[in-house]
Structure formats: structure tokens, C-alpha cells
Amino acid sequence: MAEVSIRPKPNGPYLIEGPVDIYDTAGNKLATDDRPRIALCRCGASSNKPFCDGTHSKIGFQAAEVINPESAEPQT
Numbered sequence: 001m002a003e004v005s006i007r008p009k010p011n012g013p014y015l016i017e018g019p020v021d022i023y024d025t026a027g028n029k030l031a032t033d034d035r036p037r038i039a040l041c042r043c044g045a046s047s048n049k050p051f052c053d054g055t056h057s058k059i060g061f062q063a064a065e066v067i068n069p070e071s072a073e074p075q076t
């Protein structure tokens, strides 16, 4: 079993479970140590990016729920 898992919520955020470090574009580590689970915004409308703040529900975000195998990175 993987130590870290990333799962999309239907029409919602990516849920990350497990030990992971998240940084901003300036290289600053974001405080996530006290969170057993992290929700990253997938809709682009959160006021607290990169984290989900629930706005996806208010805007009616519709996610592509099926993985497009052609968009996957090739395994090396």
C-alpha cells in the first residue's frame, strides 16, 4: 500500500492522505503538518489556493471523472 494517496472527490477537490510536503511557487513550505488529510482545489475558484474552501459546490464545478489514458504521462 502506498504511503501517500491522491484521490479526486466527485466534482470536488483532490484529497491527499499521507505524509506530503506542499510548497508555494516561491519555495515556501505550506503548513500542513496538523492535517491528516489535505484537499487541493481542482476547480480553480478557491479563495484559499492551493487548498479547497468549498467554493466548487457554489459554482457547480463539473470535473472530468474519467481518466483520459492519452493524457497520462508515460511510465519510465
Ligand code: FES
Residues within 6 Å of the ligand: 012, 013, 014, 040, 041, 042, 043, 044, 045, 046, 051, 052, 053, 054, 055, 056, 057
Ligand atoms: S475544488 Fe473546492 S474550491 Fe476548488
